[in-house]
Amino acid sequence: MRFALNHIISPRQTLAQFFTMAKSLGCSEVEIRNDMKGTAIADGTPPEAVRDAAAKAGVTIITINALYPFNVWSEDMAERTTKLARYAKACGAKALVMCPLNEGKAVPRASLVAGLKGIRPILDENGLTGLVEPLGFHFSSMRTKAEALSAIKEAGGEVTYKLVHDTFHHHLGGETEFYPDRTGLVHISGVSDPEVAVNDMLDAHRVLIDSHDRLDNIAQIKTLIAAGYKGPFSFEPFSEEVQALANPAAALRTSVDYISSSLRS
Incomplete structure (x- = not known):
């Protein structure tokens, strides 16, 4: 497996510290x-500094996360997309993660398709891939990969766009279909709280994967690998419990070992 790390794991670390931990x-x-807040890119760190820090640590920046809400297309969204895409190119990132409006408001399909059409030339100009991430929350405006793929096809974006398969959102969205050939990135996190109902699961419940996981992460990972997915599996836990760990590297090693041993068994 190609394990990757999302900075949300340890937001108190500087980018240089985060890159060093990953390596x-x-x-x-x-x-x-x-x-x-308080970290690049939000603090105004020049993209060249981010690029140099990654090179020094020997890591590759696979994405900037995220362009939001990409499916509500407007002049402002076009400007923000251009600014973020240029930053991504300058810092050496390969892709932008793109998330839909997630505020309990419906977004017409026409707006989703318009967003994909409008963003495509900006990404192409900067040599970037758009990684479209459905959010499985019941209040999300785009919950499934099937919906995303249909809109990508209508927008003529099959070359520019790929999917993010997020194991948390796959479970929440009730999806059963996997699209390994259209997937460019997998986000992994677990939910171990035995009390929370699936429909009530939020980002705050997302922890590192262990034997108490309720999202069938191991089964999802096995399915993706067996179907030919060869891309990265990126840890993306949002829980404050994880973010406050004094030694996140040790906790990550434990989770990596658990996943690896489970896949071998």
Whole structure:
């Protein structure tokens, strides 16, 4: 498996610290974020500094996470997309993760398709892939990969866009279909709280994967690998319990070992 790390795991670390931790764990691929206060990109760190820090640590920035809400197309969204895409190109990132409106409001399909059409030339100009991530929450405006793929086809974006298979959102969205040939990235996280109902699961419940996982992560990972997916599996736990860990590297090693041994068994 190609394990990768998303900076949401340890938001208190600087980018340089995060990159160094990733490399120490054998993860040479990382995701950085534009939605965390006090860290690059939000603090105005020049993209060249991010690029140099990644090169020094020996890691590749696979994504900036995320362009939001990509399916509500407007002049402002076009400007923000252009700014983020240029930053991604300059810092060496390979792709932008793209998330739909997630505020309990419906978004017409025409707006979804318009967003994909509008974003495509911006990504192409900057040599980036768009990684479209459905959010399985019941209040999300785009819950399934099937819906995303249909809109991508209508927008003529099969070359520019790929899917994010998020094991958490796959479970919440009640999806059964896997699209390994259209998947460019897999986000992995677990839910171990035995009390929370599936429909009530939120980002705050997302922890590192262990034997108490309720999302069938191991089964999802096995299915993707067996079907030919060869891309990265990126840890993306949002729980404050994980983010506050004094030694996140040790916890990540434990989760990596659990996943690896489970796949072998």
